[in-house]
Amino acid sequence: DQQVKQNSPSLSVQEGRISILNCDYTNSMFDYFLWYKKYPAEGPTFLISISSIKDKNEDGRFTVFLNKSAKHLSLHIVPSQPGDSAVYFCAASGGNTPLVFGKGTRLSVIA
Amino acid sequence: KAGVTQTPRYLIKTRGQQVTLSCSPISGHRSVSWYQQTPGQGLQFLFEYFSETQRNKGNFPGRFSGRQFSNSRSEMNVSTLELGDSALYLCASSLLVTGATEAFFGQGTRLTVV
Numbered sequence: 244d245q246q247v248k249q250n251s252p253s254l255s256v257q258e259g260r261i262s263i264l265n266c267d268y269t270n271s272m273f274d275y276f277l278w279y280k281k282y283p284a285e286g287p288t289f290l291i292s293i294s295s296i297k298d299k300n301e302d303g304r305f306t307v308f309l310n311k312s313a314k315h316l317s318l319h320i321v322p323s324q325p326g327d328s329a330v331y332f333c334a335a336s337g338g339n340t341p342l343v344f345g346k347g348t349r350l351s352v353i354a
Numbered sequence: 355k356a357g358v359t360q361t362p363r364y365l366i367k368t369r370g371q372q373v374t375l376s377c378s379p380i381s382g383h384r385s386v387s388w389y390q391q392t393p394g395q396g397l398q399f400l401f402e403y404f405s406e407t408q409r410n411k412g413n414f415p416g417r418f419s420g421r422q423f424s425n426s427r428s429e430m431n432v433s434t435l436e437l438g439d440s441a442l443y444l445c446a447s448s449l450l451v452t453g454a455t456e457a458f459f460g461q462g463t464r465l466t467v468v
Contacts, residue, residue: 277456286444318414341387341410346396
C-alpha cells in the first residue's frame with residue numbers, strides 16, 4: 244500500500260514557466276512533508292518542507308502548498324530553469340516515524 | 355561543515371557474498387537512516403538508528419542488518435546477496451529522529467550483484 248503517491252512520472256516545462264509537481268498521501272497521521280531533488284548518481288538534496296500547521300511555505304523560487312483536507316501537496320517552481328531538471332521526491336512522516344517517499348517525478352525544463 | 359559520507363561509492367559483488375556499507379553522518383547528527391533505491395521504486399526505508407539504538411525497521415528480510423557506533427557512524431550489512439539486491443543504497447542523517455527535522459543524504463553506494 245503506497246502511502247505517498249506521485250502520480251506523474253514525468254513533467255516537461257518551458258524555461259521561465261511555472262513547474263507544478265503534485266503529491267498525494269493517504270495516512271492522516273502524517274504531519275511533516277518534504278520535497279527532495281535528485282540528480283543521477285547523487286543522493287537526494289533537501290529542498291523545502293512544511294508542517295501540517297501551515298498551508299504554504301516559500302523559499303525563493305520554491306513554494307510548497309499543503310491541502311490537508313484533500314491530503315495533497317504541491318511544489319511550485321517559478322520561474323523554472325534548466326538546472327531544475329532532476330527527479331523530485333515527495334516525502335512525509337508523522338509521530339517521529341521514518342520518512343515515506345513517493346516514487347518521484349522527473350522534471351525536464353526545456354530551454 | 356562536511357556532509358554525509360558514504361563509502362564505498364561503487365561495489366560489485368557476486369551472488370551469495372556479503373557486503374558492508376558505511377555511513378558517516380554530519381557532525382552532531384545522531385540519527386542515521388538507510389534507504390534502498392531501485393528503478394521505478396522510489397526510496398524504500400531499511401532502518402533507522404538513533405544513539406546506537408535501532409528505532410525503526412522497514413519491510414526487508416533479515417539478510418539486511420545495521421548498526422550504529424558511539425560516534426554516530428553507521429554500517430549496514432547485507433548477507434547472502436541476491437541479484438535483486440542491486441540498487442543504490444542511501445544513508446541520511448538528521449539532528450533529531452527522522453520525521454522531526456529534515457534529513458540530509460549522502461551520495462549513496464551503488465551495489466551491483468552479479
